[in-house]
Amino acid sequence: MSRLPKDPVVTRLPYEPPTIIAHKNGLANKFGGQSARRSLPRIEGVPVAELVERFGSPLFVFSEHTLRRTYREVHRAFSLRYPKVQLAWSYKTNYLDAVCRVFHDEGAWAEVVSEVEYDMARRNGVPGSQILFNGPYKPEPALRVAIEEGAHIHIDHHDELYTVEKIAKELGRKLPVTLRINMDTGIQPRWDRFGFNFDNGEALTAIRRLHTGGHLVLEGLHAHIGTFMLDPQAYARGTAKLAELALAAKRDTGVAVKTIDLGGGLPSRATLHGQYGPGADSKPPVDDYAEAITGALLAAGFPQDELPTLLLESGRALVDEAGFMIASVVANKRLANGTRAVIVDAGVNVLFTSFWYRHDVLPAEDHGGMLEEAVVYGPLCMNIDVVRPSVLLPPLEAGDAVVFRPVGAYNVTQSMQFIRLRPAIVMIGENKQVDLIRRSEHLDDLKGPELLPERLRP
Template sequence: MKPAYEKPVIKKLHNGLMNKFGYSPAYARKVRTDIDGVPVADLVEKFGSPLFVYSERILRQKYRQMHTAFSTRYPNVVFGWSYKTNYLNAICALMHQQGSIAEVVSGMEYEKARALGVPGENIIFNGPHKAQAALETAVREGAMINVDHLDEIYALERVAQKLGRQLHVGLRLNLDAGVYPQWSRFGFNLESGQALEAAKRMKYGGKLVLSGLHCHLGTFIMDAGAYARQVEKMVAFGCELEKAFGYSIEYLDIGGGFPSKSRLKGVYLPPEVALPAIDEYAEAIAQALTKALRPGDFPKLILESGRALVDEAGFLITTITATKRLPDGTRAYVADAGVNLLFTANWFKFNIEMDREVGGVNEQSVIYGPLCMNIDVVDESVLLPPLSCGMRLTVSPVGAYNHTQSLQFIEYRPASVLIGERGEVDLIREAEDLADITRRERMPKRFAQEEVG
């Protein structure tokens, strides 16, 4: 029986530099052999690598936590699942099963929700680009439309004219809640009076009835107080509208933007310490609402959270396909998943876990993706022991935006699976093949290759 083999490593010693958090970085290990009880190796064997893996258990737990946090503090709460965060049908179906309605920001997402069986009434249609045809369909099907700009008001009035009835719509606002950057490109500005003018224009037109207010502050907002300020301003504006135009504000859609426990680059503290718990957000929002609203008035509170619900439920398994040592001595690895699948790697430093215990001392390593593009870096600097080809790494949390923003570029897009609460694994999206790449292409005759012989 030969003794176990460890790769030979030599490392220069620096005096006295211990990790602030008490453990020696030389031997700290992050190992994950399974996701929700299903071994990583089994998943890759069956579905290939790379592989998006989602955990139903975590999704349901996150939803329950958020739902309880809000519904026990305010009696009229509805969750709208933000499709752009992850619009895999299975994930959306899961969210709808839990009681969520749908929030879409394009004609494509609208059609996707409808194809899933979501009735028009249960769809919130946001976004700066709503084509006339999509708008008309949404109106006919009873969707909740939040108006982004003046031209949309004109477009809706045309639809109202065509259908011969008044339409109920919401108004998107942008306002200053102390968040930087302020997303001022969406909706009508509140402080400058632009939003009031828009409401006035609607009233004057006589075809649209304002019945709700929408405002989405930003993404990954780490200050619960920002939401409190937002709510205060929205309620005050709603009261102003009710008094001035006789509207009845039936819903307040405060958007999403709650963070997940993902590590934002440039933030010093780890997410467990830096980010408020969801209960803090709920408390701030509920308190601001009850203070600002008229007594006995409980308009529907709509939350369009995406990241906070799905990010931590998503994992990407990738395989090391090459090891290198760069001229400056840094250990480099080439993995089969890069920024083509992990677009958000540009802003987040993911948690990278190995699939097995590996002996040896950690070194600062860089992980590259498979693309022949210099920007394809998954992580510029991560402490890893010497890894070999064929080892799997599990990258997390990647549930939000990575799948929807993944590129059909250079590599085939991989499969996605969902691990159920009893450990059952379901394929929810097949890996792509050549047909997916070329299906929509048409060849002009003059370029067709002539048959040889």
């Protein structure tokens, strides 16, 4: 009697949907670019691994060479086209004394928008006569100090005009002031919150009021038409309107305006969310902005002996590309929809501009493997902590270093002690020496200002 084998026991496993992973390498996209492999093992010749070993991770890194080079490029672009140019470093863009001192060493004045920033500039050795005091709120005590020290006061509204006029009466002397002007330059949204409007006649009315009061003298006109401006012709239109207003003021009051201040707003090479191509490809060269602004000034019809000094309050354009953030991979995950996720130790608490820009994310070392699209998360226990929504990365392991760039503008000043404390910051000098310019924070830095009532003490 033959024995047939028994049917094998089949265990049915739960169904697992397949995950399709798209690997990309070297294929051209529809904009002509390539999914090229990129890494950044060194910053200004200093190995990233060495920086992490010495100062920890995450770590801000600034290049002194890039700061100086960028400043000189901007200044040269304007000064080659116009005889009287003065740059003023925008303090709110980056408060680090080492960064500010580099720009002041290069010849920059200071542009500040609060009494705190004013005091920072004075501590950095900037005389009052080289400080532009902007902003919609300047407390009266701060105004008095700035006036006594010869700062350039930029008046934002009628109430401030009355306050400065009152101080002038008390001092018994006429005070030179600048009026901030807003206008239509074809850019949307229109920046009409600050200053006096040109298009409806408010600005000229304010100038006449200032003159008839007898206590103030119009020294200059100032405008800041927007931020991250990619259209140089918007500056040409703004400059032409300021020049027109200056000439009208001369006809009405007999006083020649000494300064025309075009503010800031020049872009860096950062890439905005929503831009198709890299920011470096869409950012016009600084010479285009210089040509637009100086061309409009020279064509305005100022007498040669009354040509106003051109002031520029540059910030982002000077510092952004000099800043890097080194972070370390904490973990890798595969999300439920199959998306690759990489968690790093630097989040939006220190990379605040991740909300606006697609920063480059470059491995310090590329160990090979296929490129795959990934989302990069920070370490915060918040769903919004996304430092790069989508980027092609090679395989990375926990502990691997990645570099974010450019991050020199606004990230230091807008960083916060949320969930994690703020990291150390170093500057690499011209001869590759590395200086610690701000140490990493301790708990006492966060809790030190607090006062705990006795009844609540443990």
